[in-house]
Amino acid sequence: MKILGIETSCDETAASIVTDEGAILSNLVLSQIEEHRAFGGVVPEIAARAHIDHVHTLIKAALDDAGLSAGDLDGVAATCGPGLIGGVMIGMVAGKAIAAAKNIPFIAVNHLEGHALTPRLTDRLVFPYLLLLVSGGHTQILVAEDVGRYKRWGTTLDDAAGECFDKAAKLMGLPYPGGPQIQALASECADPDAARARFPLPAPMKGRKELDMSFSGLKTAVRQHVENLPEGVLKRTNVADLAFALQAQIADVLAERCGKALARFKETYAPETPALVVSGGVAANSAVRARLDALCAETGVRAYAPPLSLCSDNAAMIAWAGVERLRKGISDPLDFKARPRWPLDPDAAPRHGAGIKA
């Protein structure tokens, strides 16, 4: 079975072909980051325009790379949400058109399920497993029980962790995207302990039993620290210390929440080999990754982080989610509507508690 995956829900225009045996025949990602950089963030209409410009070329190139033509496909999977609606529509409509023309199944994929199922593509992971999905738009702790069946145990109550990196970077006068900039500057920090003592940051939700997170207060604290720095051009060493303190704090918050989630996961599911998967763009941050690896080592849990190319937004994960769904006999009608909001666990209790402080 060969499935074409299309992803256009945010920055990246991407197309990929994956087989039901988990072979990635092609995987192309055209990052629009250069086009967005001038604007200090993802600008939705630019995103939509650039997707329109590139999606067809990219699909064609993905077929060529795999040595296939559209007639060889067994199905088309496209991200249908959540995300920027203008972008989502472009990939979704392209996917539907191919499915209609070739009379093959169309699979509407939830972008988050793409991330959630990636470790089954890369590592043949068996259900259930615990998943930390941490990106610019999402920060969630989920249990993957089965294809299409997820329990959301924790979510951010306000900003996503990646959004916190981006906005804090902007406050520090750094370019977009913020995460890599902060990581690079943090590596210049000469004295980590002194940096964290000098720039104390709140530990939102720490110690609470629930698994929710909050990053808005961190952003506010960074703003105050920046304002308290001497006026004029910010000194690189100051910004490096602040970048280090922020990155370390975000890593701590995520590790603390994941530690609690792992304990609950072991108790609830009694898995033979408990596994934690970390996915999403923020998983690319080395400090976050190191803290979570250490946590897993301490608690006898296997840590999985898909390779970077499959961890940030990509279409192989969408094609794979298509494989998994189609194998279960799930496909979608061509009038499927794009969903700007599309929770993986629609039964999750709404969260309460903005304003809760550490």
Add this chain to the structure above:
Amino acid sequence: METDIEIENEQAMEAAAQRLAGYLENGDIVLLHGPLGAGKSVFARALIRTLSGDPALEVPSPTFTLVQYYESEKGPLWHYDLYRIEDYEEILPLGWEDSLADGITIVEWPERLGPLKPLHALDIHIHPVQDKPEKRILRMDSDRLSV
């Protein structure tokens, strides 16, 4: 006349938003001005929770999705975050005119509206206070509304 309201902390910010909620009607537009980390989202969240009648309602940051939709007894609630918008023309495709036609519209980063800024909106400016990390000054046009 401009009125300043001193806000001591986050709870007081929520209380102010809750009071404002009682005065809002379908068709009203609330523009929340203030720098990153000033508390616009805190204010918006408390406003939306009060209007929706659900104190536990999940109100995520709309920075990524740009607009979030909620329902209330007073009609639809539209929560915009225009932080990532660069050109006001990008706002129309988000359904801007629909939200003005029916509902209460709450906008963060309203500077991005440019010429789309409605004349009858309630502008609320949230000012951080030097050396007082918890404190904020809320400045609004009290001729329009007295809270």
